[in-house]
Amino acid sequence: MTTTASTLTDRYVAEALRGVPARQRTDIEAELRTSIEDAIEDRLGAGADAPTAEHDVLAELGAPRRLGARYSERPTYLIGPELYLDYTRVLSVLLSTVVPIWFLFSGVVNFVTGSSALDTLGGALYGALETAMSLAFFTTLVFAVIERTRRSKRSAVWNPASLPEVLDKRNYFTELIGGVVFTLLIAGALVGAQTIAGVEAADGSRMGPIATGLWQSGAFYIALFYAFVSISFHVFSYYTGWSVSNAIATVILDVLFAVPVVWLAASGRLLNADYFDAIEWPAGVGVVNSIVIAIVLLFAAMDSIDGIVRATKNRRTR
């Protein structure tokens, strides 16, 4: 082994200071080094040889990471005991519902579009694995953010009146999971209608109920992304409690979704008129447009009002 310039003490101090906030690092390093040198000197005075003295002193100080964590007083965990049970529950519910649905759905789509059985199975397995990993990642991310943002509240006096209603909480949880599954089903149905269930256009390509140009522009993925942001936000609000700022954010999110969709529908850019002609829809595309606008407005309004009601209710009980 080649000798390096850094001593055992150098290596120990560097490792211990890794988790320590930068502004305290210099001072802690100076003190820690002095303390180590003092201890080594003591042992040398008692007759130990230098390498043994250094080794023993560091061994007695114990794992440097643990020492560093004690200095920094920062949590060395991602999700703490207060959220852990909820975290595992949300994760297991999501994984046990969304992943099998996605597996079946992508399997059916692949098979119908003419893949071989083996390719279908492989593709579906891959898709399910990918979905599971994204779910795990985003769930963990949301909970880690909650863990760090609610830290400041912990010192406040806990009031039993702030306990959530048992029934309400459970209902809301089910609602939340229902919302995720519902969103994925809608997204799946749309993709299906647009691809395998689409009808042939004049030029021989497939077209679906959504305007082809809009579909190809990737707007659908933006909508899907929006849905996940919205769901994550609802999970976040569920744990941090509905505050006025959360209610305002909900309204903003709803407006961000409703306005572009209503505008697209009203200006005739959302739906594919040719598609509705081709499938001989009796009432024409205008009626569908109106229905879409009505549903979007209704959902956005309901969600916004729901958020505001939760926020004011929370205020009253505090």
Added chain:
Amino acid sequence: MLNDDEFATHRQELRRGTVVLACLLMLATPNYGYALLTALEKAGFGVDANTLYPLLRRLEKQGLVTSEWNTDEARPRKFYRTTSEGAALAAALTTDWNKLGAAFQTLMENS
């Protein structure tokens, strides 16, 4: 049967607060990390270095001790000293300690 780890944990928990009190009392006279560690040990308060050093920082952050770098000697050392706030806490903790001691005494006499 209690295993060694569990036994050690119980002892550690019982001692935890006593280190704070011992530090506050000892640091009425200014002292630095390693010297305090050996002084505590000699006085019969066994404490690990990796507990004591971060503890001193925490006490300082809470205003119970103050610190000052002493650069008079070849090796600069950070000296800690108990503040009036720290002394007040030490007095309160000492009262509690004595009450607990008396309570245990009574308990053991009666059993």
